[in-house]
Amino acid sequence: MSTAINVEHLSYQYPGVDDTPGTVVFENLNLTVEHGSFVAILGGNGCGKSTLAKHFNSILLPSGGKVYVCGMDTADEEKLMQIRRNVGMVFQNPDNQIVANVVEEDVAFGPENLGVASPAIRQRVDQALRQVGMYDYREHAPHLLSGGQKQRVAIAGVIAMEPKCIVLDEPTAMLDPKGRREVLETVLRLNREKGITVVLITHHMDEAAKADRVVVLHKGQVALDGTPRQVFAQVEKLHELGLRAPESTELCHALRQQRIDLQEACLNEEECAKILSEAFGKTFPGK
């Protein structure tokens, strides 16, 4: 796989106010995201996740080091439009991302700004709305939609620009469980079926467990990096970093602490149920 995003020796310090120096967020951070992968980025509050995401489409530029998107230097002003076309961003609050009064107009906004011809815009908007399961709502007013539906419209607006990569910064933070599931399923489908590279910043471990790779940031550095199974197996280390593994992983870990001999770590409820039923070997009659 080739590289979608390449962060090389990144340093970043926010500008200071008056005589106060700004916060140093990164000093020599290195990270590579492969094309077509689904990477979840985890980390405690203030560790730099959003600051990193903003480097992925030139909202912020490095104080030192380089960030490359599809081989393009994000500090190269001439590449700005191309970079923004390649990396779509979705943020936490869907209300801040919706600009039009009708769903399909909102989705058309991005491609219009890119100068796409009208017939092609129509096609892109319809396709994007179908991909996020919101086509039937194309003539609706966005403000009347649920949070999960609004967030899917925001994602449609991004994919109508046909990006190679989508970066989502806590897209489900303001959603209820149903909205969260809708958004996560949409993102997973875009990755698996369309090959779009996904970088998902989240505080929800069950969402991260569905990624191909989990990167844990701590104090501006990569503290853990691996498959969800590799990263979430390190429950003690996660606790040291102020994080938790998915609930079912935590449960199996707590049972092992009680000297209950469970063979392997689990990532979700189904795996947890299987491990526990194998360990305790009791099923209801007839099952």
Ligand SMILES: Nc1ncnc2c1ncn2[C@@H]1O[C@H](COP(=O)(O)OP(=O)(O)OP(=O)(O)O)[C@@H](O)[C@H]1O
């Ligand atoms: N605009 C800003 N100006 C100055 N400092 C900032 C600014 N935005 C963030 N910071 C600081 O930079 C550090 C990293 O912030 P960032 O928002 O990237 O963290 P985060 O990992 O996204 O946190 P959270 O989980 O709360 O979203 C924090 O110490 C924060 O206070």
Ligand SMILES: [Mg+2]
């Ligand atoms: Mg953040």
